[in-house]
Amino acid sequence: MGEPQNPQCLDQPHVDPAAQDFVACLRLDQFCKVAAACRAGLECHPGKHTIGGFNVVQELEFSDGIVWLARIPLPDHCFQPDECTLSYVAILKYVKQHSSIPVPTVYHHALKSNPKNTTDTTFLLMERLPGHELQALEPDDDDDDSDWSLDDLRIVRKVHEQLTDIIIDLASLTFDKIGSLRENSSGSFFVTEYVDPNTTAFPKERTAAFKSLEPKYRGPFSTVSDLYHASCLLGKAHVPIDPEKVCREETIEDFETLDKMRSRLRIAEYEYGPFVLFHNDLTVQNILVDDEYNITGIIDFPGTVAPLQSLCVYPWLFHENYAGPMADRDLFYEVFTTREASNQSSLLASKDVRKTLLDTANDRQTFERSLQGVYTTVTLPTIYKNIYGKPYRGEN
Structure with a gap:
């Protein structure tokens, strides 16, 4: 992959050294070249990056202020990186075409094996969505549920309603195979x-x-x-x-x-079946919101079609040991089992079906x-x- 071109990653002791070495050697000039070609040669330069559990996300900044993201699987961390990248691309395109769920637009992708891929690694280029990670609204250590403010409860209900709508919409995207x-x-x-x-x-x-x-x-x-x-x-x-x-x-x-x-x-x-598009990692870092807690993006789909009962469970943010109302199961249960579905084509349009599946979700x-x-x-x-x-x- 050549000599290190990404010095930002060299002083991150909390990151696996192999991941640091991989990121340090990324050919950022080639990522910028590919991105620029997608926008009629508009000048592009690398910005900040984030190293996650499976992928590196590298910002690519254009001269007009637009920022794209390069999502690059870590070869020593990701299970079958080429296959997972192709599936993630397909999921994002399918969801974009067949639903109103906010997901990034995919602009380009290439596998390492492609002889025309000058980056020497598998990657995709996608839109950077607006918003920021969802906040868990964790209280002070000495707080309990009686101290939750009405404003926090209003925010939580608003987020839970949107998550319910997204899960219902995913259950309308059906296939005959897993x-x-x-x-x-x-x-x-x-x-x-x-x-x-x-x-x-x-x-x-x-x-x-x-x-x-x-x-x-x-x-x-x-x-x-x-x-x-x-x-x-x-x-x-x-x-x-x-x-x-x-x-x-x-x-x-x-x-x-x-x-x-x-x-x-x-x-x-x-x-x-029918089987449905799936997201098994709906937690704070994969749910983007604006300052009014409108969901602006859902990211990091696993790329799979799964059983309906695998989708109809408590989202992963309820398993992360967060305190506070955002991760309160009772609050989510009340919204999820009583909300009217605007998408009547969904397998989860029925409140009774949602209740039955969520009641048995833990096991x-x-x-x-x-x-x-x-x-x-x-x-x-x-x-x-x-x-x-x-x-x-x-x-x-």
């Missing part, structure tokens, strides 16, 4: 192998395990049970090559236990987190006890 969304050369969208970008532990080993599976276990899937079964097989295939696994036999047993449990989490009426969400492998040893005992009424492996 997998990752892609766009072909003619602009048509299709569902392909299920690549979950939220796989965080040893992505290279996880990729090898994924590719070792028979094609039918990589997707796309026609039923929820097929997805769950394939996820268990992927977990088992990953165990022997996971550098951190010590109790390998116990971990394989964990996935076999999850495989047996999948019928308990199955909801018959949604087993065969389902815990089970699906267990399937990812990263959280299995923590979450499996909880879901096992909830379903079977006894400790897992006799644990207390």
Whole structure:
């Protein structure tokens, strides 16, 4: 990738050194060249950047004041970066075309393997949306819910109503298969192998395990049970090559236990679809708002089509241990289960359907987190006890 051109990242001790080295060597001149070509040669120069868990986001500033973002997967952190980038591009385009959900416009993308890609890395160029990250409205340490102000409660209700509308809208974007969304050369969208970008532990080993599976276990899937079964097989295939696994036999047993449990989490009426566009990381940094708490952007979609019951859960901001009313489940529950749906074509237009699915969301969400492998040893005992009424492996 050449000599370091991005000195801003060299003094960030809280960032993984490999990520710092990667960002330091990005060919920022080439990103600016590509961006400028998209705007008839308008002068462009690099701005600030942010290093996240899976991607680098680099600002590209034009001479007319417009700012674009280059989203670049970290090769040692991101599971199948090329596939995830293609799916993210497809999701953003599809949502932009078929809904009013505010998502960034995609201007350009290229894979590292493309011989015409002079940046020497996979990336996409997209719009920088207005607004800032949602604030959790966390109170002082000695506050409790009786101290929440009427203004805070009004703001929270406004945000929860908008999140409800977004989830309802996503449930109107339906497909007949579970997998990752892609766009072909003619602009048509299709569902392909299920690549979950939220796989965080040893992505290279996880990729090898994924590719070792028979094609039918990589997707796309026609039923929820097929997805769950394939996820268990992927977990088992990953165990022997996971550098951190010590109790390998116990971990394989964990996935076999999850495989047996999948019928308990199955909801018959949604087993065969339709399936919906998905966002499993709706938390503060992925929800942009203006100063009046109008949602101005939703970012970082996983790029997947998933079961309806996977979408209809408490958004991730309710799992982040935030205090205060913004992350209060009771407040969200009241809005989510009573709000009138303006989008009557949605699978979640019915308040009764939303209530039924949210009432059973905790076990389902815990089970699906267990399937990812990263959280299995923590979450499996909880879901096992909830379903079977006894400790897992006799644990207390």
